[in-house]
Amino acid sequence: xxxxxxxxxxxxxxxxxxxxxxxxxxxxxxxxxxxxxxxxxxxxxxxxxxxxxxxxxxxxxxxxxxxxxxxxxxxxxxxxxxxxxxxxxxxxxxxxxxxxxxxxxxxxxxxxxxxxxxxxxxxxxxxxxxxxxxxxxxxxxxxxxxxxxxxxxxxxxxxxxxxxxxxxxxxxxxxxxxxxxxxxxxxxxxxxxxxxxxxxxxxxxxxxxxxxxxxxxxxxxxxxxxxxxxxxxxxxxxxxxxxxxxxxxxxxxxxxxxxxxxxxxxxxxxxxxxxxxxxxxxxxxxxxxxxxxxxxxxxxxxxxxxxxxxxxxx
Amino acid sequence: xxxxxxxxxxxxxxxxxxxxxxxxxxxxxxxxxxxxxxxxxxxxxxxxxxxxxxxxxxxxxxxxxxxxxxxxxxxxxxxxxxxxxxxxxxxxxxxxxxxxxxxxxxxxxxxxxxxxxxxxxxxxxxxxxxxxxxxxxxxxxxxxxxxxxxxxxxxxxxxxxxxxxxxxxxxxxxxxxxxxxxxxxxxxxxxxxxxxxxxxxxxxxxxxxxxxxxxxxxxxxxxxxxxxxxxxxxxxxxxxxxxxxxxxxxxxxxxxxxxxxxxxxxxxxxxxxxxxxxxxxxxxxxxxxxxxxxxxxxxxxxxxxxxxxxxxxxxxxxxxxxxxxxxxxxxxxx
Numbered sequence: 001x002x003x004x005x006x007x008x009x010x011x012x013x014x015x016x017x018x019x020x021x022x023x024x025x026x027x028x029x030x031x032x033x034x035x036x037x038x039x040x041x042x043x044x045x046x047x048x049x050x051x052x053x054x055x056x057x058x059x060x061x062x063x064x065x066x067x068x069x070x071x072x073x074x075x076x077x078x079x080x081x082x083x084x085x086x087x088x089x090x091x092x093x094x095x096x097x098x099x100x101x102x103x104x105x106x107x108x109x110x111x112x113x114x115x116x117x118x119x120x121x122x123x124x125x126x127x128x129x130x131x132x133x134x135x136x137x138x139x140x141x142x143x144x145x146x147x148x149x150x151x152x153x154x155x156x157x158x159x160x161x162x163x164x165x166x167x168x169x170x171x172x173x174x175x176x177x178x179x180x181x182x183x184x185x186x187x188x189x190x191x192x193x194x195x196x197x198x199x200x201x202x203x204x205x206x207x208x209x210x211x212x213x214x215x216x217x218x219x220x221x222x223x224x225x226x227x228x229x230x231x232x233x234x235x236x237x238x239x240x241x242x243x244x245x246x247x248x249x250x251x252x253x254x255x256x257x258x259x260x261x262x263x264x265x266x267x268x269x270x271x272x273x274x275x276x277x278x279x280x281x282x283x284x285x286x287x288x289x290x291x292x293x294x295x296x297x298x299x300x301x302x303x304x305x306x307x308x309x310x311x312x313x314x
Numbered sequence: 315x316x317x318x319x320x321x322x323x324x325x326x327x328x329x330x331x332x333x334x335x336x337x338x339x340x341x342x343x344x345x346x347x348x349x350x351x352x353x354x355x356x357x358x359x360x361x362x363x364x365x366x367x368x369x370x371x372x373x374x375x376x377x378x379x380x381x382x383x384x385x386x387x388x389x390x391x392x393x394x395x396x397x398x399x400x401x402x403x404x405x406x407x408x409x410x411x412x413x414x415x416x417x418x419x420x421x422x423x424x425x426x427x428x429x430x431x432x433x434x435x436x437x438x439x440x441x442x443x444x445x446x447x448x449x450x451x452x453x454x455x456x457x458x459x460x461x462x463x464x465x466x467x468x469x470x471x472x473x474x475x476x477x478x479x480x481x482x483x484x485x486x487x488x489x490x491x492x493x494x495x496x497x498x499x500x501x502x503x504x505x506x507x508x509x510x511x512x513x514x515x516x517x518x519x520x521x522x523x524x525x526x527x528x529x530x531x532x533x534x535x536x537x538x539x540x541x542x543x544x545x546x547x548x549x550x551x552x553x554x555x556x557x558x559x560x561x562x563x564x565x566x567x568x569x570x571x572x573x574x575x576x577x578x579x580x581x582x583x584x585x586x587x588x589x590x591x592x593x594x595x596x597x598x599x600x601x602x603x604x605x606x607x608x609x610x611x612x613x614x615x616x617x618x619x620x621x622x623x624x625x626x627x628x629x630x631x632x633x634x635x636x637x638x639x640x641x642x643x644x645x646x647x648x
Contacts, residue, residue, distance in 0.1 A: 034421040036344075036428075085621055091421045092342050096559070097620045099344075103556060103613030107606040218552070222429045229425070263440040272429040279422060280414040307514065 005133050006251040012140045014247025015147025016209060019202030020220060021227040021239040022154055023195035029171040029234035030191040031083060033094040038199055038224060039217035040105035045071045045200025046207040046216065047113050053121060060122055067200045075196030076189050084188065102218065109214045118212040120204075143205035150198060151240045158236060163190055171234060226271035230278050232288020241286055246271050316468040318585055323475040324536050326577035329561045330486055330570055331529030337568035338490060339522040340502035341416070342424040346558045348431030349404045349527045351438060351550035353534020356403045357396035358451045358544055359444070375446035393457040397535045404531025407434075408524045416519050431555065438546045450543045457539060475536055479574070482529065486570055498522055499568070553609070560612050563619050567626050584608075 020042055027035045045067050052066030053059065078101065086094045127134035128141075135141055158164035169177035170187045178184050199217075206216055227246050231238025249270045257264050284290040328350065335341045343349075360379045383392040411430050415423040438445045445451070458470040489495050501508045501515045509515050538544050557580070565576025619626065 034425055036424075082617055082621065089624070091419055092340075092424075093620050093624060095342065095421055095424055096563075097617050099556060099559070100613040100616030100620070103616070104610050107609040107613070111603065111606045111610075222425075222432055225425045225429070229422075263436075265436045265440060268429075268436060269433050272433055275429070276411075276414055276426065279418065279426070283418050283422070307517065 003251070003255055006254050007248070008133060008135055008140070008251075009254070010247040010249075010251030011244075012135075012144045012209065012247075013250050014243040015144040016202055016205045017220065017223055017227050017246055018147040018151055018240055018243035019143075019198055019205060020217075020224040021231075021243055022151060022236065023198040023202070024224050025228045025231075025233060025236065025239045026154075026167075026191055026195045026198070028228065030167055030187065031094065033083075033091045033098070034225065035098045035195075036095060036221065037078075037098040037101035037105060038195070039219070039221035040102045040109075041071065041074070041196055041199035041217065042203035042206065042220070043109055043212075043214060043217035044074065044105050044203070045196070046203030046212050047109055047118075048200065049204045049207070050113075050118060050120060050212060058121060060120060064201075064204055067204060068197045071196040071200040072193040075192035079188050079192045083192075084185075106214055106218060113214065115214055120207060120212075122208065139209050143209050146201060146205055147243070148240065150201060151236055154194075154198075155236045163187075167191060222268060223271050226275040229275050229285055230271075232285025234289075235285070235287045238285055238287035245274065249274070316465075316472040318581070319472040320468075320475050320540050321585075322578045322581045323472070323479045324533050324540060325558070325561060325581050326479055326574040327482055327533040327536065328530055328558050329565065329573035329577045330482060331526040331533065332558055332562050333565075333567060333570060333573040334486065334490075334522050334529070335526035336562060337573070338495060338498050338502065339519050339526075340420065341519060341523055342420055343427045343523070343526070344424045344555060345411075345427030345429075345431030345434075346530055346555040347550045347552060348427070348434040349408060349530035350534040350537065350554065351431075351434055351546075352404045352407055353400035353531030354538040354544050354550070355438060355445060355451070355534075356400040356531070357393075357535030357538045358454045360396040360399045361390070361392045361455050361539075362451065362453055375442075375449075375451055376444040390455045390457055390459065393455065393539060396538075397532055400531040400535035401528040402531075404534070405524045405528040408527025409520070412520055412523045416516060416523065428552075431552065435546070435550060438550075445546065448546065450545045451538075452543050454538050454542050454544070456542070471540065475540070478532075478536065482532075483570060483574065490570070494518075494521075556612065556616070560616055563616065563626055565626060569626065572626060 020038060023041070024035060024038050027033070027038070048070045049060075049063045049067035051063075052070075053063030056062040056066065082097050082101065083094050086097060122138055125136060125138050127136050156164075158168055166177070166182045166187050167190070169180070169182055170184055174184065177187075203217060206220065210216075223246060227242035228239055229242070230245055231240065231242030250267065253267050253270055254264065256262070257266065278285060328346065331349075332343060332346055335343050359376050362375075362379075379392065379395075383390075383395055385391065407430070411426050412423070415426045439448055441447070456467060456471050457474050458467065460466045460470070490498075497508065497513050498518050500511075501513065501518055505515050537549075541549075561576040561580045562573050563576075564580065565572035565574070
């Protein structure tokens with residue numbers, strides 16, 4: 001019985017993870033690098049909403065909108081100042097730059113907002129009960145709906161709008177998109193703006209679900225990567241599936257941890273383990289398409305490893 | 315002074331390990347702190363006397379292996395065992411994480427090592443019977459211990475670390491000039507071309523990755539001996555990884571001398587920063603601000619280096635394996 005309650009908690013968690021994972025997947029698809037600063041963009045979004053709430057007289061919705069505007073701007077500035085200059089430099093140069101961005105963002109938040117734990121000024125609402133199970137409408141239902149709603153909206157945007165088609169074209173084959181008249185700069189700017197707004201939404205939902213700390217985003221970064229890789233990089237539906245899998249394992253892990261008195265911190269090992277298994281057997285993820293070097297499976301790895309250990313002159 | 319030398323040398327060994335992976339092999343290891351921590355804990359567990367009984371809530375840790383090995387004069391032989399164990403275990407973890415990821419695009423390795431470091435850190439903080447959980451491990455021995463003679467103990471330890479750094483530097487300089495190092499750099503520059511020429515790029519990358527991890531384990535062991543205690547909460551954080559990254563980046567990727575120089579300069583700045591505020595009498599409230607500003611500065615330096623000096627301040631020197639032999643009457647070597 002209690003397990004279904006944990007399933008609800010896990011679903012809410014998966015909604016939050018999904019919001020972050022969509023942004024990671026977008027940047028990975030269009031800009032072709034793993035953005036290590038994405039967790040800290042979430043943190044920044046969460047704190048900007050808090051700042052906006054204070055600025056505009058305590059209205060949470062206005063605060064969130066303010067955060068979206070700021071983060072979209074930050075995303076575009078990052079593209080103009082840093083990542084736009086790192087095109088054609090392979091996947092690692094922008095990755096290192098994003099580590100630098102992560103350090104800067106996290107410590108700016110430390111500096112401005114202090115390391116104290118903070119909370120949004122939202123009213124405390126009674127849980128809604130469904131028989132023996134409960135869900136808090138603000139701390140649980142809103143993140144859940146926001147996460148899967150955003151995924152659906154992004155799916156529709158990518159499929160049916162002109163911008164979405166341009167983004168998919170740029171992700172698929174940049175040169176072809178460019179020669180076909182797609183304005184790639186505009187695509188990059190909108191990708192960054194979209195990913196940053198999604199990060200802000202994820203940060204706000206994470207803050208709503210728990211509380212705000214300067215490391216809140218960095219600690220979920222690994223889970224975001226795990227969700228994206230599980231589902232398949234570049235696939236929105238895949239990210240949703242990855243986040244859902246992580247949410248369900250969350251629901252399975254917590255009762256286990258409590259029963260056997262294992263620290264709940266260990267939960268991080270579960271998405272990590274799933275990610276490593278996926279990289280071994282199906283590097284392109286559950287719903288992704290095998291492209292490039294990611295098409296080789298574990299058999300090649302093992303054969304090469306065998307040769308490496310027992311020797312084969314070459 | 316001895317303190318400064320010891321710490322810089324430990325950083326320099328870490329930097330050489332990372333330089334071998336990144337500078338020569340082109341592999342981005344985002345989990346340096348994890349391999350460092352494995353080394354430190356392995357060495358600590360292999361060298362400490364039996365853990366003190368459960369007093370004042372201290373849970374105790376796995377230990378007592380230190381007594382199995384004899385003490386020759388002032389020299390603790392268990393220290394060598396600890397170093398060996400640290401290198402082997404760090405190498406094993408490096409191998410396990412490299413098997414699924416080295417074949418894929420470079421950033422998978424970064425993501426996987428980042429995750430591995432996080433999980434190692436969580437494990438060290440929670441695996442109480444072995445690592446004492448949240449508590450420190452105490453009374454880790456120094457290689458040369460002269461009870462009561464503080465200066466002599468510190469100076470001999472610095473000398474010990476300097477010797478190890480010299481040996482490591484010499485070996486790796488030789489390795490990078492060898493055919494092995496040459497092929498490794500070829501793989502870094504163009505993996506497909508190297509494979510077309512029949513080089514097993516996976517094996518080469520694996521070897522350099524595992525050796526780099528072993529070096530990080532060695533640095534971890536030395537760090538444990540140096541500090542005598544290790545703290546799972548404040549040592550070995552993701553920030554340490556980024557520090558080492560900055561060291562290697564500033565020093566110049568693919569340049570061991572640069573990496574060592576980078577380590578010394580970087581640690582000097584760090585050391586100067588922490589002491590300057592005592593000398594200048596800066597109020598305590600400013601010191602946390604100073605730390606955040608330092609981190610922001612490191613982030614900015616990383617970004618600027620990637621943008622404008624991708625090869626570091628001291629770029630990789632051209633290397634020749636051996637003098638090209640000039641064959642009289644024929645075509646020249648090389």
